[in-house]
Amino acid sequence: MLPILLLLLSALSPALAWIPVEDWESGNVTASVGESGQCVCHVYLPETTFPADRVEHMQQVSKDLILEVEIQMNKIVSYEGKLEVYLKDLKDLTVRVAMLESSADNYIKLDFELLRIELREFEALVSQLKDSLNSSLPLFDSLYIEIRNMTLIVNQLETYDKSNLEVIRIEFAKLQKKLEECQKEQEFIKPDIGNCNHTGIMSISKPMVVQLNAHLNAGFQYGGWGKDSKPVRGYESMYFYGAYSGPYVYDFYLYSNYENLILRSAFKTHDLPNGWEGTGNNYIVHGNTIYYQHNTPLSMTKLNLTSSKYDYRVISSASTKFSYSYSGNQNIDFAADENGLWVMYASEESKGKIILAKVDEKSFGIEDEWNTGVFKQLAGNAFMTCGVMYATRSVDLTTEEIFYAFDTKTGEERHLNIPFQKFQEKYTNLDYNPTDQKLYMYNNGYYVSYNVRFDKE
Structure with missing residues (x-):
């Protein structure tokens, strides 16, 4: 039974x-x-309650672990790319050290010092990468050992440099002179940010060349880079970059700080959708918004970097016939300074002379206009500081000069002669940033910047 x-x-x-x-x-x-x-x-049954809550907990833990693994894998892929760049740089240094080993007498003290500086910078980069990965992989220890060995070789080779003692003394004297010049340039390092208690630009520093563009492509000669001229909270250190092989605008790259700009590690990329592509390269970032030129129709266009919303305003009098001398399509030029947002263009009525207009940021319309006396096609570029428009032109292959100024407060114009060096002959973007009082230039594919010195007397 x-x-x-x-x-x-x-x-x-x-x-x-x-x-x-x-x-x-x-x-x-x-x-x-x-x-x-x-x-x-x-x-008589034993305990038969099924542990459903425990199974559910285990499923959630499993999902969390899978997500964490994906995050770590993405980090590994990202840092693998950075590590490849570091390894290439280290390989280049290795070649240079090998050259020193083969003919140390042909090098002077300054070469050794530059090598040591580069080795220290490379060691710092590797340390930063190790901290970011929070890892103790043997690869990093191997890199540290190789860097230190190279440093020892450089130090040892320097002691053998007996035949160039007189050359070393001469170079050391030059270096001392440069240090004295650097001390005089302290005014550049600590500018009076936000104030216009001066009579205008007095001089421009020597160019500071950062590196080739983020595409590592010398063919990307048209573009621009710089910082937000009115950054929102949390984005004070943000940099932007955009470039192409022609005078067009298709995308923008944003970097959280200077280090990520150098490492080409963008935190966001904006690919302009069909119908919103730009032309010319006189764009800027102001108030977390990119202002650039759009040609169909010819208009001021802006992209809000937070909401990713686009908007445009037609400037009926602006003409496409007048561009700056270094490239075509530079018809609408945006600028920003201590007084706000500006736009510059030329028209048939002005006969090619630059018209300067103040932009109302809220309505995105023209607030006021001034007719200047400089022909746009004769200028290399133009920018604004403290309500004054400055125009530049070429002197020779390596020298540019600020030759014209127009003051919107007084309506007066001045002819100037303020030369400054170019890294290469042609450039497509030159803008002043009031947050650090620097000029940012996109010079034939390279990031270049200048400190601006104002006449405070």
């Missing part, structure tokens, strides 16, 4: 079906006949 009861119980209660047969046969189930002759079964 017991086997029949087992079948009945299993059919009536599926939850009982998983109980081992031996438990049924070991006294956990008893059977008897009731008063009315019916069959009565007594079942």
